[in-house]
Amino acid sequence: MKKLVTLVAATAILAGTAATAQDYKKEIKARQGLMQVIALNLGTLGAMAKGQMEYDAAVATAAGESLQGVSMVHFASLFPEGSDGGMIDGTTAKDTIAGDVDGFNAKWEAFGLAATKAATEAGNGQEAVGPILGALGATCSDCHKSFRIPQ
Amino acid sequence: MSKFLKLLIPAAIVAAGVGWVATAPQTVASDAFADATGDVERGKQVFTAAGCASCHAAPGASGADKLVLSGGQEFPSPFGTFIAPNISPDAQRGIGDWQMRDLANALLHGVSPEGQHYYPAFPFTSYARMDDRDIVDLWAYMQTLPPSSDASQDHNVGFPFNIRRALGGWKMLFLNTDWVMDGNDLGPDLTRGRYLVEALGHCAECHTPRNVLGGLDRGQWMAGAPDPSGTGTIPALTPDKLTWSAQDIAYYLETGFTPDFDSAGGHMANVVANTGQLSSEDRAAIAAYVKALPMPDTADAG
Numbered sequence: 001m002k003k004l005v006t007l008v009a010a011t012a013i014l015a016g017t018a019a020t021a022q023d024y025k026k027e028i029k030a031r032q033g034l035m036q037v038i039a040l041n042l043g044t045l046g047a048m049a050k051g052q053m054e055y056d057a058a059v060a061t062a063a064g065e066s067l068q069g070v071s072m073v074h075f076a077s078l079f080p081e082g083s084d085g086g087m088i089d090g091t092t093a094k095d096t097i098a099g100d101v102d103g104f105n106a107k108w109e110a111f112g113l114a115a116t117k118a119a120t121e122a123g124n125g126q127e128a129v130g131p132i133l134g135a136l137g138a139t140c141s142d143c144h145k146s147f148r149i150p151q
Numbered sequence: 152m153s154k155f156l157k158l159l160i161p162a163a164i165v166a167a168g169v170g171w172v173a174t175a176p177q178t179v180a181s182d183a184f185a186d187a188t189g190d191v192e193r194g195k196q197v198f199t200a201a202g203c204a205s206c207h208a209a210p211g212a213s214g215a216d217k218l219v220l221s222g223g224q225e226f227p228s229p230f231g232t233f234i235a236p237n238i239s240p241d242a243q244r245g246i247g248d249w250q251m252r253d254l255a256n257a258l259l260h261g262v263s264p265e266g267q268h269y270y271p272a273f274p275f276t277s278y279a280r281m282d283d284r285d286i287v288d289l290w291a292y293m294q295t296l297p298p299s300s301d302a303s304q305d306h307n308v309g310f311p312f313n314i315r316r317a318l319g320g321w322k323m324l325f326l327n328t329d330w331v332m333d334g335n336d337l338g339p340d341l342t343r344g345r346y347l348v349e350a351l352g353h354c355a356e357c358h359t360p361r362n363v364l365g366g367l368d369r370g371q372w373m374a375g376a377p378d379p380s381g382t383g384t385i386p387a388l389t390p391d392k393l394t395w396s397a398q399d400i401a402y403y404l405e406t407g408f409t410p411d412f413d414s415a416g417g418h419m420a421n422v423v424a425n426t427g428q429l430s431s432e433d434r435a436a437i438a439a440y441v442k443a444l445p446m447p448d449t450a451d452a453g
Binding site: 038046134141142144148150 | 378382402406407413414416417419420421423424427
């Protein structure tokens with residue numbers, strides 16, 4: 001029993017050390033990757049809204065569904081305490097995320113609602129895309145305003 | 152040299168150099184604006200373009216609450232922390248007891264109804280270029296906003312910057328109402344864009360670097376600057392740094408999306424919330440102005 005406790009303790013220490021040594025590289029990579037997926041799909045919708053790309057209902061719907069898919073990731077879990085831009089380089093996450101998980105989740109849910117609307121309505125025609133982007137963009141900047149360090 | 156002396160010496164030079172008389176607050180003529188009647192709808196556009204609510208709404212206000220101008224937002228700077236006052240139409244705590252010419256004095260001269268200088272955290276250095284008609288309309292619109300009984304808080308500014316009279320000297324040095332983008336034949340788009348950027352939008356207040364006394368460096372107009380709060384930088388809009396097309400800029404001001412579909416954050420998110428409500432012609436005019444910005448002076452770069 002004593003051996004087991006020692007082993008667990010040692011493992012815990014090792015795991016803790018490992019997390020520090022990695023500087024949350026995996027979490028940062030994952031959350032920045034999700035942001036990239038969002039940006040790419042917004043780019044598709046944006047190009048159609050601006051008339052730079054011909055409107056295609058199937059492509060627009062796919063972009064909306066991808067956004068909805070991203071919104072289903074439990075995003076706050078990718079921002080453990082200590083993985084913010086105040087502690088480490090290469091991220092602009094604020095330390096307030098870990099301190100206000102409920103507030104952060106509320107903003108992520110707002111994005112989820114807008115993304116769900118995008119998935120169901122982006123196929124309704126070119127004129128539907130602008131307002132969808134407007135609603136999505138409001139949730140982006142609202143969250144960035146609170147939880148991202150200005151660049 | 153101690154930090155205290157470093158601060159004291161420039162203040163002493165300013166105070167002694169320009170003298171007491173020269174620092175007296177200037178005002179508009181006492182009968183100015185007496186008979187004017189404003190257009191509320193137009194005033195709302197002026198209010199939006201000037202971004203009044205971005206600073207004078209309560210901290211964290213959203214939706215309709217952004218029109219309650221109770222003040223309270225803090226603006227840290229190298230000179231101390233400024234706290235936006237209540238400018239709602241409440242007669243006791245706001246500006247409900249003002250006359251229209253009091254607003255004109257505030258905007259055009261940075262002077263309060265009591266004849267005190269305002270700190271340039273309030274961007275009268277830009278608003279001083281406003282058209283009289285816009286002030287009249289803005290006044291009419293501001294009367295329609297909900298009153299707030301929240302008391303304005305004192306700025307947290309230490310000696311010597313708490314000597315308001317010295318701001319008269321500051322104004323002599325740095326309150327320059329000449330257009331920065333000069334020329335009489337700019338055309339309607341650029342002329343409108345210049346008005347929106349240099350007067351109402353007061354873009355340069357953040358996007359242009361300041362000298363040690365807090366005056367804007369016109370040779371580095373819109374060349375980017377450290378964030379006055381001490382962390383981060385405010386990006387350059389000059390052609391050596393900003394490569395977006397005019398359409399990209401207008402779209403960003405409408406939606407907050409960059410060409411890479413990143414989105415505006417920080418204080419710029421507030422700005423976009425305003426520019427998104429302007430007409431597409433006004434956004435295009437701002438974009439035209441930004442694209443017409445010259446390269447910053449290289450001599451005093453760095």
